[in-house]
Amino acid sequence: MPATAAEMLKKTRSELAPDSNVNPWVPLVAGGRASPGTLAVLALGQHRVIPADRRAFLHLAQRATEEPAAAGFFAALAEGEELAAARLGAFAEACAVDEERMRAYEPLPGCQAYLSWLALNAGPTDAVLAVTANFATWGTYCASIAQGLRTH
Template sequence: MPGKAAEMLETTRSELAPDPNVNPLVPLVAGGRASLETLAALALEQHRVIPADRRAFLHLAQRASGDPAAAGFFTMLAEGEELAAERLGAFTEACGVDAGRMQAYDPLPGCQAYPAYISWLALNAAPADAVLAITANFATWGTYCAAIAQGLRTRYGFTDEACAFFDFFAEPAPALDEQAEAAVQAGLDSGRLDERRVYTYGRLLQAYEEMFWSALS
């Protein structure tokens, strides 16, 4: 029988799961109807999101130094962002983006609201609360990445290397899930986890996730 932490994680994911029809862009990519220009913008925005999120997760890990479970969770997230960054270049190249275009790109405010809020959480949220909110959002992100990877292969003819960035986030991460559960349980045991705040953080994070895709579309 699942423990309290596992139940809370599942409930939070379920309650914060977006309407399947709310994302305007992922279905276009999955169906091959998004332009290469839009895919290029997705790549360029991710070149800003990934390093920003990595630094935010490292800061959360540092703030959670007295909570080994939460610190381990955020360290794993930061390491994952580093691995994702290594895979992003092939997708960027497949979209026809060179170094000059990347340097000249002006990011969209709607896309950068998400990493800005992750940074806000890194500075202001209790690490135990941030674990739960971010885990709920990652479930949504992983689903989107799986659909994009399939669309890039079947509709655009992108290679496995070019799809590796999205494959990485689409794959199950049982070790990360276990670390998240341990962190949430530690927060519950210590009384540091506030369910009302978690829901607010998660709701805002999902809203900024939706804003990211709407801005691109």
């Protein structure tokens, strides 16, 4: 059993985080080989995922009343989703995605299920660990995508 929080987090990441090399789409963007249509799908998906994730984080923060550190963690993540939402419009515009197309978009099945499930079913501490493990990979994806978009 890990002795420190840092050791527990490291163990959780190694056991739960998705393999960052499994997603074939990220290297396409990073290498400048993704089509504009593919980038538009990212903007469209994020248009639905960001508000759903914000609601899930707020729900988790509300449920964590007896764990103030967890409540603060989820509240901060909800604020991060607000920042992402504020910046999404410029990305969508650059991808030639207009409001009509955003309203008509049907998200891919499962894109919102993970965090929503945690918000409804996981205990706050378990949710902190699961989100942290997942964000380790998601953050790597975002960094690669951002660099690829800036470069190409």
